[in-house]
Amino acid sequence: GENVEQHPSTLSVQEGDSAVIKCTYSDSASNYFPWYKQELGKGPQLIIDIRSNVGEKKDQRIAVTLNKTAKHFSLHITETQPEDSAVYFCAASHFGNEKLTFGTGTRLTIIP
């Protein structure tokens, strides 16, 4: 089955700096890669996703890049703000196996 590895497990950045979280996946058939943000005491919430027909997608301060050859994808957050502090999860799935396989999460702390 699919295996998704996520790094780092914890990340602290100064407010205003950029944060990058990286994930690798094992199943070359995977073609859908969402990122979820989980705030304290709440369920995860989708913040951005990318399909394998594109290499990059942006939404304001958030971007995701995908390298299908290397089987890795990354989340980039620019101009970080205190409200970006949360746990972030990457995930992967593919047509015919529509379940999401999640990474182990990254706890991001923004230092004021």
Added chain:
Amino acid sequence: DAEITQSPRHKITETGRQVTLACHQTWNHNNMFWYRQDLGHGLRLIHYSYGVQDTNKGEVSDGYSVSRSNTEDLPLTLESAASSQTSVYFCASSVAAYNEQFFGPGTRLTVL
């Protein structure tokens, strides 16, 4: 507004007891999922359903069961609770594959 709810939010039970966690969504989504969240493991899929009368096992299904008698509900039952099942449980739903999964607020279960 449409939503997904879980009950109870907190539950303490004893080893060997049967426990049922409720999940209810008002979006009329076909897909529903149960995950458990444990430190160092991220979100792991327990069971999932693609519609009424359809249920499928996830990667950590031993000791758990689900039933889908209508579109709105997917209750999760622990047949004989074990201490290893102490965890936070999340229910999620989606309209179809490759679409956002909407997560409930979670149920924290402690098995003593």
